[in-house]
Amino acid sequence: MYKVVIVLSIFFLGCFTSFSQNSPANYSFEIKGSVTGKENRAPISGVRVTTSSGGYTVTNGLGEFKIKAFIGDQLRFESTEFQTVYHRIQGDDDVDVLVQDYVQEVKSNTDIEAQSTIRSISFTDSASYYKKINIDKSIDFVTKAISEIGPRGDKKALAKAYTTLGEIYQYYKQYDLAIDALTAALAAEKSTKTELLLATNYLLQQEFLNAENSYTKVLKKKGISNVEKIQAYEGLGDAFQGLKRNKSAIENYTKGLDLAKTSGISSKITDLNSKIGDALVADDNIEKAQVYYGNSLQLSKQQTPQRAVQEKEKVADFYNQQNQFDKEVVLRKKSLEDLKALQQPTARVVKNGPVGINSDSISSQRIKYKIGNAYLLQQKYDEAIPFLEESIKEANDDDDLIVQKDATRKLSEVFEYKGDFSKAYETYQKYVALVDTLYIRKEQEISRAARFNREITTKQNRISGLEKERELYQSKFDLALTSEQLVERQKWFIYSLVFGIVLLGLTTYFFYRSNRQQKLANNLLALKSLRSQMNPHFIFNALNSVNNYIAKSDERSANRYLSEFSTLMRAVLENSEEDFIPLSKEIELIELYTKLEHSRFADKFEYTISVEEHIDVEAYDIPPMLLQPYIENAIWHGLRYKDEKGFLKIDLKAKAKDVIEISIIDNGVGRKKSAALKTTHQKMQKSKGMGNIKKRIDILNDMYKDTVDVFITDLYEDGTGTKVIFILKKR
Known part of the structure; x- marks a missing residue:
């Protein structure tokens, strides 16, 4: 055990007494200092510095630190290099800690690796501290933690660093990066906690099959705790629900519920009753679902006020779907009372939504909007108006544009119904x-x-x-x-x-x-x-x-268009991270996109999409979103300017063995006339868009050996019409 001597450099300057008397106890200020060896003044990095009021930092490579503190706070200096040191703050003077017998030199590779491991763990702890505060600092600390681990570095420390990185990415909803980090952590060292985190991120990324496999592996492990088993059963139920296998979801939720009851874990008993209700609703077993929702409502009263509000609002949504508006209103009014009891400046509770779906928070204005909507659906217009007006006012004060917009539209409908x-x-x-x-x-x-x-x-x-x-x-x-x-x-x-x-x-x-x-x-x-x-x-x-x-x-058309557009966007986003996707998926995408554009310009063109029967579209891969920009150009810059109705033909036919030809043909005004009609801004935008496509094709051809070729010509000799030919080779 090292002997420790603390030398405090404190300058009184004749006014310390008056400063202590005049400074309030709750005034925070920044303390600076350093930690060094007494013999050779060698700086000690990676020392954990904490205050009794909750402050935390570590010393840098020069042994220096800065930390917020109050008068009367106790500073704590921790490191494996010396015995823990304490110091009471009496003023804002610098604090210098000298550690006796600290030797900077190390005598063996084992010592070097041990020091690196200590610093790595310290950096990882700092990353965890900053996770919800500052993502830049948090990731920088993880980077330092990984860089500290040498070629023979501690695998456990490396796994901890990558697990922390996965948690950071999960918190900021970067689930694909979280999956990569957690996979790297498991490669360094196996851990049930990390495996559960990985499965959770597969759920959040909506990779339900991977989530199912991960949770199943955890359940097959020996020696895991009941808490981990309950988490795995619950996660497996979530995965099956994502896969629309409702009965399997109910089966696993029930296993988790039984184990939670046996173990006396009340919070999970509430959660799993609620999730069984969700799965039963999805399975059209409404009567039985009401029983489980009733259980979860009753059990949530024993949980935190926030959890009780979550469950009331969830069950109220269920009553709304079943047109049981009276029950819905009663529950939502109780939720308003619970929110007031929280005594927060802006009462807001995070909503427990389905896995992988970003759910809005529960707020007073949102609940009042839903109560007003329930009264509207019952044609109780006079009761609906005050709730909608209060919702609009509170949403405006809270800068909640979504609720403000929705409540304003409903209020307009109420006034219209009232005449x-x-x-x-x-x-x-x-x-x-x-x-x-x-x-x-x-x-x-x-x-x-x-x-x-x-x-x-x-x-x-x-x-x-x-x-x-x-x-x-x-x-x-x-x-x-x-x-x-x-x-x-x-x-x-x-x-x-x-x-x-x-x-x-x-x-x-x-x-x-x-x-x-x-x-x-x-x-x-x-x-x-x-x-x-x-x-x-x-x-x-x-x-x-x-x-x-x-x-x-035209709200109806907008709603219909948005519904189809959301389907298209889901397909686009699912494919956006891939270099290549099956040709069948690209065909589905362009069919949906062309249908959407035709709904807008039905008077401008008709279209056909044909595929030769003997072409195996599943055997070919194509870069995602490659055909859509050319179809967009054909419609927006060719057919849209045509006086009479035109046509758009999209054909796929075999050209040779393992080679197909995709043609996009329109009889629009042609490229030359279209260019003359465009504004300067439009010309720049098109050039940029087509340039991006050309760059993508060049990069992919370089990586995958000339898979795609594109040729663009005029359809007719007079310059009208456009013909785009894609030559696609099997990879």
Whole structure:
């Protein structure tokens, strides 16, 4: 055990007493200091510094630290290098800790690795602390933790770092990155906790088959706790519900419920009763579902107020779906009372939604909107009005545009049903203005999300690079160890010659592999960037179509278009991360997209999509969203400007063995006239969009050996019409 001596550098300057008397006990200030060895003043990094009021930090490479503290706080310095040290804060002077007999030099590789492991664990702890506070700091600490682990580093420390990284990505809803990190953690060391986290992220990513397999593996393990078994049964039920296998979901939820009752875990008893109710509703067993919802409602009263509100609102939604509006209103009014009891400035509770679906939080304005809607459905207009008006006011105060928009639209409907058309029109105008504001905000959110994803990708690339370096160092270390064993058995000259040749070959190989991996990484990053540019462009054009219906007050068409558009977007987003998808999926996508565009421009064109019968579309792969931009150009820049109704033909036919030809033909105004009709902005946008497609094709052909060729010509000699030919080869 090291002896410890603390030397405190405190300067009084004749005014310390007055400062202590005048400073309130609850005034926080920043304390700076350092931790060094007494003998040689060597700085000690990775020391955990905490305060009795909850502050936390670690010393940097120079042994320095900064931390917020109060007068009277107790500082605690912890490290494996010395016995834990305490210091009471009496002022805002610097605190310097000198550790007696601390020796910076280490005597063996084992000591070096031990020090690296200690620092890595310290960095990982810091990452956990900052997880919900600052994602940049949190990921930076994980990066430092991984970089500290050498070629023979502690696998447990490495697994802990990657597990923490997975938790960070899960918190910020980057589930695909969380899956990669947790997979890396399991490769370093197996852990039931990490396996459950991985399965949970498969659920959140809606990869239900992978989730099912992961939870099943956990249940097959021996020696897991009852809590872990309950989590696995619940997760397995969620996976089966995602797969629409409701009976299997009920079976696993019931197993988890029985075990929770045996173990006395009350929170899980409530949750699993509620989830069994969900599965029974999905299985059309409404009467039995009501029994389980009744159980969950009763049990939630014994849980926290927040949990009770969650369950009331969930069951109220069920009553709404069953047209039991009186019961719905009673439950929601109780929820309002519970929210008031929470005594928060803005009462808000996180909603327990289905796995993988982003659910809105439960707020006072949202509950009042739903009560007003329930009264409206019962034609109790006078009762509906005050709830809707209060909902609008509270939503405005809370800057909740979604609820404000929905409540305003319902209030307009109430006034219309009551015959007060002037108020109905006035309220509807407010609704239209809110829709415009919400549209602008959604565009901003899309832009922020894209920027956030780019920043996350940059940090993840840094972590991936560190892991590759670590693997390379591991290989070099193993090679050096092998060479040392050979020296003992062979003559040095012969061994030196052989070792030199081997080392040269390995160096060449690693250099070649590194170059290939770097080129592949660059190509993948470029593809991801191009896809991220195409998706917002595609979404923006589709939302313009919705906005057009809204501007015409054609709500029914807007709703129908949005429903079909959401189906299309789901398919686009599912395929957006892939370099290639089955041709059958791309055909489904363009069929849906062309149908949507035809619904807007039915008077401008007719279309046909034909596939030769003997073509096996499942055997071919194609880059996602490759055909859609050309179809979009044909409609928007060719057929839309045509005076009479035109036609659009999309044909797939065999050209040779393992080669098919895809043609997109329109008899529109042609490329030359279309270019003359465009504004400068439109010309720039088209050029950019077509340029992105060309870059994608060039990169993919470079990576996969000339899989796709594209040719564009005029359809007729007078320059009208356009013919786009894709030559697609089987990979």
